[in-house]
Amino acid sequence: TATGSPLRAFxxxxxxxxxxPDAETLEAEATVTARQPPARPGHHDPEQIGPYRILERIGxxxxxxxxxxEQRQPVRRVVALKVIRLGMDTEEVVARFEAExxxxxxMNHPNVAKVYEAGVTETGRPFFAMEFxxxxxxxxxxxxxxxxxxxxxEMFIEVxxxxxxxxxxxxxxxxxxxxxxxxxxxxxxPVPKVIDFGIAKATNQQLAQRTLYTQTGALIGTPEYMSPxxxxxxxxxxxxRTDVYSLGVILFELxxxxxxxxxxxxxxxxxxxxxxxxxxxDPPRPSTRLTTLTEQTAGDAKGGGARAxxxxxxxTDARTLRKEVAGDLDWIVLKAMEKDRTRRYDSxxxxxxxxxxxxxxxxxxxxxxxxxxxxxxxxxxxxxGVAAAAAVALALVxxxxxxxxxxxQSRRQSQRADAARREATEAQAAAExxxxxxxxxxxxxxxxxMSFGNAPGARERLDAAVARMDAGWLKDQLSTHVAxxxxxxxxxxxxxxxxxxxxxxxxxxxxxxxxxxxxxxALAAIHTALYxxxxxxxxxxxxxxxxxxxxxxxxxxxxxxxxxxALLRTLADARDAAGDDDGGRRMRMEALGLLTTANTRDLxxxxxxxxxxVERGTLHARAGHFxxxxxxxxxACTLDPANHWGRYRLACVKLYLGDDKSYxxxxxxxxxxxxxxxxxxxxxxxxxVALLTSEPVGDLAQLxxxxxxxxxxxxxxxxxxxxxxxxxxAEYRNGRWDAAxx
Numbered sequence: 194t195a196t197g198s199p200l201r202a203f204x205x206x207x208x209x210x211x212x213x214p215d216a217e218t219l220e221a222e223a224t225v226t227a228r229q230p231p232a233r234p235g236h237h238d239p240e241q242i243g244p245y246r247i248l249e250r251i252g253x254x255x256x257x258x259x260x261x262x263e264q265r266q267p268v269r270r271v272v273a274l275k276v277i278r279l280g281m282d283t284e285e286v287v288a289r290f291e292a293e294x295x296x297x298x299x300m301n302h303p304n305v306a307k308v309y310e311a312g313v314t315e316t317g318r319p320f321f322a323m324e325f326x327x328x329x330x331x332x333x334x335x336x337x338x339x340x341x342x343x344x345x346x347e348m349f350i351e352v353x354x355x356x357x358x359x360x361x362x363x364x365x366x367x368x369x370x371x372x373x374x375x376x377x378x379x380x381x382x383p384v385p386k387v388i389d390f391g392i393a394k395a396t397n398q399q400l401a402q403r404t405l406y407t408q409t410g411a412l413i414g415t416p417e418y419m420s421p422x423x424x425x426x427x428x429x430x431x432x433x434r435t436d437v438y439s440l441g442v443i444l445f446e447l448x449x450x451x452x453x454x455x456x457x458x459x460x461x462x463x464x465x466x467x468x469x470x471x472x473x474x475d476p477p478r479p480s481t482r483l484t485t486l487t488e489q490t491a492g493d494a495k496g497g498g499a500r501a502x503x504x505x506x507x508x509t510d511a512r513t514l515r516k517e518v519a520g521d522l523d524w525i526v527l528k529a530m531e532k533d534r535t536r537r538y539d540s541x542x543x544x545x546x547x548x549x550x551x552x553x554x555x556x557x558x559x560x561x562x563x564x565x566x567x568x569x570x571x572x573x574x575x576x577x578g579v580a581a582a583a584a585v586a587l588a589l590v591x592x593x594x595x596x597x598x599x600x601x602q603s604r605r606q607s608q609r610a611d612a613a614r615r616e617a618t619e620a621q622a623a624a625e626x627x628x629x630x631x632x633x634x635x636x637x638x639x640x641x642x643m644s645f646g647n648a649p650g651a652r653e654r655l656d657a658a659v660a661r662m663d664a665g666w667l668k669d670q671l672s673t674h675v676a677x678x679x680x681x682x683x684x685x686x687x688x689x690x691x692x693x694x695x696x697x698x699x700x701x702x703x704x705x706x707x708x709x710x711x712x713x714x715a716l717a718a719i720h721t722a723l724y725x726x727x728x729x730x731x732x733x734x735x736x737x738x739x740x741x742x743x744x745x746x747x748x749x750x751x752x753x754x755x756x757x758x759a760l761l762r763t764l765a766d767a768r769d770a771a772g773d774d775d776g777g778r779r780m781r782m783e784a785l786g787l788l789t790t791a792n793t794r795d796l797x798x799x800x801x802x803x804x805x806x807v808e809r810g811t812l813h814a815r816a817g818h819f820x821x822x823x824x825x826x827x828x829a830c831t832l833d834p835a836n837h838w839g840r841y842r843l844a845c846v847k848l849y850l851g852d853d854k855s856y857x858x859x860x861x862x863x864x865x866x867x868x869x870x871x872x873x874x875x876x877x878x879x880x881x882v883a884l885l886t887s888e889p890v891g892d893l894a895q896l897x898x899x900x901x902x903x904x905x906x907x908x909x910x911x912x913x914x915x916x917x918x919x920x921x922x923a924e925y926r927n928g929r930w931d932a933a934x935x
Contacts, residue, residue: 242314242320245274245322246262248263261273271325273325274321299364302359306323326386330374331376342507346552347834349545349548351384352385352443354868357541358869360433365431367435367436373388374386374387374443418452433541435534438537441529441530441537442530459471478523480519480520480523483511500514652688655685658677659697672715675712678698681697682698691726701715717750724767737764765780781804782809807842810842813825823847826842837863837879840863861891863879877900880903880919881922885922897926900919900922
C-alpha cells in the first residue's frame with residue numbers, strides 16, 4: 194500500500210482521465226442522447242453496504258437481491274446479505290421483506306439460517322445479514338452423494354424439526370422446496386439449513402408494523418410444492434399444515450427423484466389450470482411412480498435404465514428401492530399431501546415422528562392398522578424367530594421334496610426287481626401320497642408367509658390345518674410337519690392367541706427332540722418361538738430358559754455366527770430385564786466378537802448393532818479406558834445416527850477428557866437430533882448433556898423447555914428422579930437458585 198508501489202502506480206494509470214473530446218463529438222453525443230428515452234433504474238451491484246463489503250451476487254428472488262459479503266468489524270465473517278430490489282420498494286414488498294427479517298430473527302435452530310443484523314442502506318432500502326450457507330439444494334446433495342433411503346429420511350427428519358421450530362415461533366414458511374433447504378458440511382457432517390422465509394406468514398403475532406398483505410388473485414409460492422389451500426388464490430386461509438403438504442412433496446421427490454406433478458404440464462396449464470390440478474388431482478403413490486418411470490419412456494432406449502438410474506442414486510437396485518418405498522412411505526407421503534388438510538399430519542413434528550416410527554420398524558399412524566400390517570411389523574421386530582421359522586420351513590420343505598422324489602424312484606426300482614405287481618403299486622401309491630402331502634404343505638406354507646396370515650379365511654385355514662395335523666396329516670413327513678407347526682404357531686402368536694401358539698410350538702418340540710443334533714435348526718427356532726410366548730406372558734424365568742436352549746442348539750450349526758449373535762443379543766436383553774446387567778453385557782460382547790470376526794459387513798449392514806459398541810464402550814469406561822470408550826461410542830453413532838445412548842455418552846466422555854470442542858459438537862448433535870422427540874427421556878438426556886458446562890450448548894430457553902417437559906407430572910417413577918435432576922440443572926444455569934434447590 195505504499196505510495197510508490199507498483200500496484201499503486203498501476204491503479205493510478207488505470208484511473209487517468211481520458212483526453213477531452215472535441216466540440217463536434219460532444220454535439221453528436223448530445224443529439225443521440227436527446228433522442229433516447231430516460232434510462233430505467235439499473236441494478237448495479239454496490240461495493241459496500243453498511244459494514245459489509247460485497248464479494249459477489251449469489252441469487253435474486255422476486256423482491257430481493259442476495260449477495261455474498263464480507264464483514265470485518267466487530268467480527269470477521271462471510272455473510273449472505275439480502276437487500277430489497279431497486280424499484281421494488283413498494284409498501285407491500287417492504288412489509289413482506291421486514292416480515293422475513295423479523296421471522297428469521299425470532300428463530301434459533303441449528304437447521305435454520307441465523308440472522309446476524311438488520312438495517313437500511315444509504316438510499317433507505319432494507320437489508321439484513323444472515324448466515325452464509327455454502328451448500329447445495331437438499332435433493333441435489335442426496336443424489337450427488339448417493340444417499341441411501343434411510344440416510345435421506347434421517348436428513349428429512351432434521352428438516353421437519355426445523356420447520357416445527359418455525360411453527361412454534363408462529364411462522365409458516367409457505368415456500369418450502371429443495372432449493373430453500375441447503376445442505377452444508379459442518380465438521381464433515383451434512384447439516385440441512387432452511388433459508389428464505391421471504392413469503393412467510395405470521396400465525397400468532399404482528400411481524401411488521403405494516404400489514405403483510407397478499408394480493409387477491411396472486412399465487413404465493415412455487416407451484417410444484419404449493420398446497421391446495423395456497424392455490425385458492427386468496428391466500429388468506431393458510432396455516433402450518435400448508436408446510437406439511439410441501440414437506441410431503443419434498444419427501445416424494447427425495448424418494449423417487451421426481452415431483453408428484455410434472456412441472457411442464459403444471460406451468461403450461463395457466464394460472465387457473467395450475468390451481469385446478471393442485472386442488473383436484475390426486476398425486477400418485479411414490480412406489481407407483483418408481484414403477485412407471487420405465488413406462489413413461491417406453492420405446493425409448495433410455496426407458497430400461499430409468500428406474501435403475503433412480504435406484505442407483507439410493508445405492509440399490511430398482512426392485513429393492515420400490516420395496517423400500519412401498520407401504521409405510523407411500524402412506525406417509527400421501528397423508529402429508531392430503532387435499533383435505535384436516536386429514537394431513539397436524540404438525541411437522543407429527544410427520545417426523547411417523548418417519549421415525551418407520552425407521553424403527555414400528556407401526557406408523559399414516560395407515561390403518563390392519564391385521565396384515567400389524568403382522569408385518571411383528572415380523573420386522575422379531576426377525577430372529579420369524580426368520581428362523583421361515584428358514585426351517587422353506588429349507589426343510591424343499592429338502593424333503595427332493596428326498597421324497599428320491600424315495601419314489603428308489604421304491605420303483607425295488608418293486609421292479611421284486612416283480613410283485615401289487616406291492617409295487619401300493620409302494621408307489623404310498624410314495625405319491627407322501628409327495629402330494631409335501632407339495633400341499635409347501636403350498637400352504639408359501640401362501641401363509643406371502644399373506645402374513647391375513648388372506649380371506651386365513652384363520653379358518655390355520656385352524657383346519659391344525660386339525661388335519663392332529664388327525665395324522667404329515668405324520669410320516671417329520672421335517673415338513675415340524676415346519677408347519679412352527680409356522681402356524683407364529684401366526685397364532687401374532688394374533689395374541691398364546692395358548693394356541695404354545696401348543697403348536699410344543700408339538701413341534703416333541704416331534705424334534707428324538708432326532709437329536711439333526712434337528713438343531715428346528716430346535717433353535719422352536720425354543721426362540723417359546724421365548725416369544727414366555728415374554729408375552731411376562732414370564733422372565735421361562736424366557737431365559739428357552740433362550741439358553743435356543744442358543745445351545747444354534748451353536749451346533751456351522752457358519753451361523755450372525756444368527757448366534759442375534760440370539761446372544763436377545764438373551765442379553767432378557768438378562769437385563771431379569772436384573773442381570775453384567776450377564777447381559779457379557780452376552781453383547783460375545784455377539785460383537787462373533788460379528789467382527791465372522792464378517793465385518795454384518796456390523797455395517799445392521800444399524801442396531803450400534804448397541805453392541807455402546808455396551809463395549811461402557812465396559813471400557815468402567816475400566817477407566819476412556820479413549821477406547823470414546824472410540825466405541827463414536828463408532829456406534831456412525832453406525833446408527835439415531836443411537837441416542839452412544840451420542841449422549843460420547844458427549845460426556847469428551848467433556849471428561851477435556852476435549853471441549855468435541856463435547857460441544859456431540860452435545861449439539863444430541864439436541865439437534867433428539868430435542869424435538871416427543872419422548873420425555875430423549876428430551877431430558879438432550880437437555881442434561883447440553884447443560885453440563887457454564888456455557889450451555891445451544892439455546893438455554895429451549896433446553897429449559899425440554900427439562901420442564903420431562904419433569905411435568907405423570908413421569909414413570911423410575912425416571913422421575915432423573916427428570917427432576919435435569920430440571921434442577923436447567924434452573925441452576927438460569928440463575929434461579931431457589932428453584933434449583935427445590
